[in-house]
Amino acid sequence: EPEVTQTPSHQVTQMGQEVILRCVPISNHLYFYWYRQILGQKVEFLVSFYNNEISEKSEIFDDQFSVERPDGSNFTLKIRSTKLEDSAMYFCASSLGGTGRLSGGYTFGSGTRLTVV
Amino acid sequence: DQQVKQNSPSLSVQEGRISILNCDYTNSMFDYFLWYKKYPAEGPTFLISISSIKDKNEDGRFTVFLNKSAKHLSLHIVPSQPGDSAVYFCAASAQIGSTGANNLFFGTGTRLTVIP
Known part of the structure; x- marks a missing residue:
């Protein structure tokens, strides 16, 4: 089954540093998203x-x-100058249709855990 | 702003019995609702959805009920199995914007534990 791939799975960075989170969406999907938890x-x-x-x-x-x-x-999320409160799990998602309705919802990656110290 | 609320943070059910997970929403513009299941260290996995023009959608052991007047939806799992133990998120979306891409509003989740 096609999946959304995210790298790295865990990133630790110092406050003020730039981070880039990477995602490879499903190949025929047209809409891409970032969520965080x-x-x-x-x-x-x-x-x-x-x-x-x-x-x-x-x-x-x-x-x-x-x-x-x-x-x-690839689909990337960049945070230019990280803050402590940016620490979270970041999920990439993709969908074929814009609302996900036709595809039955978005397909999420397994996430990148970002820890800002 | 809690537009989607799941008031029960956890639920324990015996194997074979029915699990009922509840979700309330406040935004009357929402017209599509989804349930996601999430295991630790994984992303949310789509489970079942319902359009606002329906009041019930069934897929195997999973049924979602929508009560628009009460702005309430529920997910029924019957019979519950130990493998169903996970965090369940309710999500809602509204058709806005010209591109058709729109976001999901998630609830805070309910942790379901199915006891063997």
Whole structure:
């Protein structure tokens, strides 16, 4: 079964450093997403991406965050200057249809645990 | 802003019995609802969904019920199996934006434990 792949599985970084989280979505999917889950809290939407541009972003997704699809397969999330409160599990997801309705929902990767120290 | 709420953080059920997980929402614009299952160290896995034009959707042992007037949905698992033990997230979406890509609003999850 096709899956969304995320690397690394765990990233430790010092406060103020830049991090890049990588994702390989399912190959024929057109919509890409980043979500995050702070420990013990709900999964929160960060950003959606379609046709090489951001479709929608939440208030969490401020100027410190950026996304890119540098080639035909990767989808990255960059945090320019990490803060302690950025520590969370970051999930990449992709879907064939925009809302996931046609595909029965998004397919999530297994996540990257980001720890900012 | 808790637009999607799962008020029960945990639920324990005996194997073979019915598990009922509940979810409430506040945004009347939501028109599509999903349940995800999550194991530790894995991403959420899609389980079942329902459109707001329906009040019930069934898939094997899983049934989702939607009560739009009460802004309430529930997931029934019957019979429950030990392998069902996981965290279950309710999620909702609304059709907004021109591209069709829109986000999911998740609840905080309910940890289901099925006791053998």
